[in-house]
Amino acid sequence: MTLAAAAPSPSSTLLSPDSPAIAQHPARVIRAAAMPAHTPHVPAVIVGGGACGMTAGIRLRDAGIDCVVLERDAVPNGSTALSSGFIPAAETRLQKARGIPDSLALFRREIEAKSHGQAAPHLVVAYTEGVRQAIDALEEHGIAFEVADTWLYPGHSVHRIHCVPERTGAALLAALGRVAAERGVDVLTEALVREIWVDESSADDRIIGVGYQRPDGTVERLACDALILACNGYGGNPALVRELLPAMAEATFGGHVGNDGSAIAWGSRLGARLADLGGYQGHGSWIIPQGALMTWAAMMEGGVQINAQGQRFHNENHGYSEAAVEVLAQPGGVAWNVFDTPVLDLLQTFPDFVEAQAHGALHSFADESGLAAHIGCDEAALRATLAAIEPGVADRFGRSFKRRLAAPLHAVKVTGSLFHTQGGLDVDAQCRVLREDGTPLPNLLAAGGAARGVSGNEVWGYLTGNGLLSAVGGGWLAGGTVAAMLAQETP
Ligand SMILES: Cc1cc2nc3c(=O)[nH]c(=O)nc-3n(C[C@H](O)[C@H](O)[C@H](O)COP(=O)(O)OP(=O)(O)OC[C@H]3O[C@@H](n4cnc5c(N)ncnc54)[C@H](O)[C@@H]3O)c2cc1C
Numbered sequence: 001m002t003l004a005a006a007a008p009s010p011s012s013t014l015l016s017p018d019s020p021a022i023a024q025h026p027a028r029v030i031r032a033a034a035m036p037a038h039t040p041h042v043p044a045v046i047v048g049g050g051a052c053g054m055t056a057g058i059r060l061r062d063a064g065i066d067c068v069v070l071e072r073d074a075v076p077n078g079s080t081a082l083s084s085g086f087i088p089a090a091e092t093r094l095q096k097a098r099g100i101p102d103s104l105a106l107f108r109r110e111i112e113a114k115s116h117g118q119a120a121p122h123l124v125v126a127y128t129e130g131v132r133q134a135i136d137a138l139e140e141h142g143i144a145f146e147v148a149d150t151w152l153y154p155g156h157s158v159h160r161i162h163c164v165p166e167r168t169g170a171a172l173l174a175a176l177g178r179v180a181a182e183r184g185v186d187v188l189t190e191a192l193v194r195e196i197w198v199d200e201s202s203a204d205d206r207i208i209g210v211g212y213q214r215p216d217g218t219v220e221r222l223a224c225d226a227l228i229l230a231c232n233g234y235g236g237n238p239a240l241v242r243e244l245l246p247a248m249a250e251a252t253f254g255g256h257v258g259n260d261g262s263a264i265a266w267g268s269r270l271g272a273r274l275a276d277l278g279g280y281q282g283h284g285s286w287i288i289p290q291g292a293l294m295t296w297a298a299m300m301e302g303g304v305q306i307n308a309q310g311q312r313f314h315n316e317n318h319g320y321s322e323a324a325v326e327v328l329a330q331p332g333g334v335a336w337n338v339f340d341t342p343v344l345d346l347l348q349t350f351p352d353f354v355e356a357q358a359h360g361a362l363h364s365f366a367d368e369s370g371l372a373a374h375i376g377c378d379e380a381a382l383r384a385t386l387a388a389i390e391p392g393v394a395d396r397f398g399r400s401f402k403r404r405l406a407a408p409l410h411a412v413k414v415t416g417s418l419f420h421t422q423g424g425l426d427v428d429a430q431c432r433v434l435r436e437d438g439t440p441l442p443n444l445l446a447a448g449g450a451a452r453g454v455s456g457n458e459v460w461g462y463l464t465g466n467g468l469l470s471a472v473g474g475g476w477l478a479g480g481t482v483a484a485m486l487a488q489e490t491p
Contacts, residue, residue, distance in 0.1 A: 021239035025265035031200040035209045035223040042068045042186075044482050045210055045224040047193045047262070050078030051169075051468055052448025052475035053230035054176035055134055057185035058141070059479025065486055068222065069185060069230075070212050072192040072258050076177060079232055079255040079420050079449065080471065083169030084293065084352065086148065086161045087472050088465035089131045094139060095160060098147055102158045104128050111454050114155040114319070114463035118456025120275070123470070126429040127454055131473030135162050138472075141179045150346065151297040153464035154319040161465060168351050190215050196227065196266050196444075204442050205270055225443060225489065226482040229433075230475060232449030233421030234261030235280070241418065244277050247325055247459070248418040250333075254286055254293065255420045263450035267425045270444070273436045275452040279422035281462045284323025285337060286417035292356040294337060294347070294412055296320040296464075301346055302403060303339035304389070305414075308332055310377030311385050315397035321455075321462035324416035336375055336411045338386075344410050356412075364410045371409050420467055422453035431478035445481060447474025 044060055046053045049071035060067040069076075089095070090107035108124050139145050148167070149159040164171045180187065195211030209223035234240040236259035242249045264274055284305065285294045299305070299316040305323070307313055307330040314326040327335045339347075344362075347353045356362075365371040368386060372379035386405060394400045425433045425446040432440035433451075448471035455461035 019243060021237065021243050021261070022265050022268050024239070025261060026194055027262045027265035028195045029266060029269040030195050030197045030211070032197060033200055035197055035221060039209060039221045039223045041223040042066055043224065043486050044226045044228065045070060045222055046228045046230050047210070048078065048229070048231035048450070049076030049187055049189070050080040050230065050232060050448065050471065051173060051176060052450070052471035053228070054173070054180045054185070055472050055475030056228050056230055056447065056479035057180050058138070058176070058183050059476050060483055061183035061185050062137070063480070063483035063487070065483050067185060069180070069187045070191040070193050070210065070222070071187060071189045074189050076173065076187065076189065077256060078173070079259060080173045080468070081170040082254065082256060083468065084163070084295065085167065085169035085172035085468070086163050086465050087131065087135065087468040088156065088160050089135045089162050090128060090160050091132050092135045092162065094135070094145055094162065095147055100147065100159050102160050104132065106157070107160060110155055110157060111463050111466070115454070115456035115461035118458065118461055119454040120452060122429045123427070123452065124454050126477055127469050127473035130477040131469050134472045134476035138176070138179065141183070143175045143179060151300050153296060153300065154317055155463045166351065191220070193231070193262070194219070198270070206442050207444050225486055227444050228478045228482060229263045229266070229425065229444070229446040229450040230448050231262050232256070232259040233424055234264060235259045235418050235421045237261040244423070245280055245418070245421070248280065248282065251282070251324065251328060252286055252291070252415060252417045254283060254417040259420060259449065263425055263446055267433065270441065271435055272441065273426040273434045273438070275423060275426040276455070276457045277423035278457040279453060279455040279461055280459055281419040281422060281455070281467055282321045282324025282459050283417045283419050284320050284327045284335070285414045287356045287361045288334065288413055288415050290356045290359045290361045292361070293352050294356065294414060295350050295353065297350070298337055298339050298343050298347055301343050302401060302405060303337055303343050304405070305335045306338050306375065306382065306385060307335050308375060308377055310372060310375065310381035312397070315399040317399050319460065319462065322460040324418070325459055326416070327414065328416035334413060334415050337414055338371065338405065338409060338411050340405045340407070340409060361412050362410060363412070364408055367407050368409065371411055374411060420449050422455040422462060422466065423457070424449065424451045424453070427451045430481040431474055432481065443485065445478040447471070447478040
């Protein structure tokens with residue numbers, strides 16, 4: 001594979017260490033001649049035990065390199081375990097065996113199309129190749145991936161979503177954890193990394209180790225030859241969200257609390273380049289008050305979003321990420337996902353939805369009058385909205401429907417949510433963290449939500465699966481880069 005060079009980005013940003021949100025961040029960089037005496041050593045340390053960290057660890061162990069994953073929680077979960085676990089990949093063995101006509105080139109074009117050409121080209125090439133290799137290797141290690149083929153998400157023209165049979169991120173992470181354990185990846189839990197140690201005598205900011213806090217407050221240290229940041233982004237840090245994503249300042253965060261911006265705090269203290277900080281995955285279908293994801297497959301299969309005035313307000317097929325902003329702009333910041341029984345049948349194949357339904361999220365009505373009473377809107381307005389759906393004819397938002405919704409009608413109340421941030425440390429195609437001048441730091445890598453993704457600098461640039469694409473694809477690449485780096489250094 002030929003990897004394109006890191007392209008300079010107009011959205012590159014150096015977040016000032018004086019920014020209040022960064023200044024108050026507990027992530028520290030310590031410059032010293034060496035790690036304290038008797039500090040244990042491991043060739044590679046990985047911060048974070050989500051999809052990215054586990055995949056990087058598996059790749060390292062496949063290459064025979066010892067590594068330790070340091071994870072803040074007692075059990076690794078991260079946003080990965082909260083996710084649907086849908087990983088897009090093209091030209092995998094599995095996809096080819098299914099005869100699905102896809103290619104890396106088509107996948108890359110669709111990522112670029114969704115981001116209107118803003119996605120960093122070198123990462124689009126690298127991550128799509130990385131995720132292909134990762135899925136094939138993980139399948140060989142016994143993960144039973146399947147290709148989801150009953151619906152298509154906005155922007156994907158073919159079936160390329162790979163998932164485990166349970167179709168949950170929790171099951172995906174459990175499978176990765178199982179393989180990691182079998183391959184000999186050491187995972188140290190309840191280890192909250194707060195310090196990155198840098199050799200003060202090196203001109204190039206060489207990392208020599210980390211310090212991590214244990215639940216009782218003590219700090220332990222580990223020396224290493226290479227460090228991979230797999231600790232996701234800053235969606236769980238309200239101060240950083242307010243500063244960098246003001247449109248989401250009041251939105252519910254649907255991701256993991258550990259997404260606290262450690263990677264960009266360390267990066268800004270090391271003079272690393274940050275990129276695409278305005279990019280994020282929003283979701284316009286966060287069920288309230290149950291607090292769960294309702295899959296956008298409902299919209300792709302004919303469902304609509306209705307506001308408190310009984311009206312539609314956007315083209316639901318553009319994508320769920322930008323829909324977060326559209327929903328938050330409606331009266332009360334809410335909407336109702338309205339659909340019919342064929343869509344409900346599909347929804348019942350999604351464990352997240354079934355659980356939300358068991359907690360009272362679903363409301364069903366014989367006709368528009370019951371639905372209007374439930375929403376509290378004018379019945380005539382709602383009837384007019386649904387009657388305006390004209391199969392085969394593009395509506396005023398540009399959406400074209402295959403059919404009308406047929407009674408009985410079902411509704412779920414939702415709001416717009418922030419799922420995870422897509423901006424982060426700028427990296428090259430090998431996932432090496434870049435300085436502001438574009439040169440790589442010698443032994444610091446980042447991937448997944450810790451690094452810049454492939455969604456550009458805006459909410460609408462997110463193509464379904466870009467999160468796990470960069471976590472699994474990037475984790476695989478970062479592990480491979482460190483393995484090659486350490487093999488070269490071994491006399
Ligand atoms: C509801 C929801 C649904 C989603 N569905 C999908 C989907 O289907 N497909 C998709 O592609 N994306 C999806 N996403 C996005 C996806 O979950 C993320 O992009 C992906 O999980 C990121 O993986 P990661 O390994 O980088 O981060 P994470 O999975 O968040 O893992 C990071 C880990 O680092 C740990 N950590 C953080 N800081 C420290 C520290 N200082 N020291 C030690 N440990 C630390 C955290 O505890 C965490 O375990 C979804 C997100 C949400 C919220």
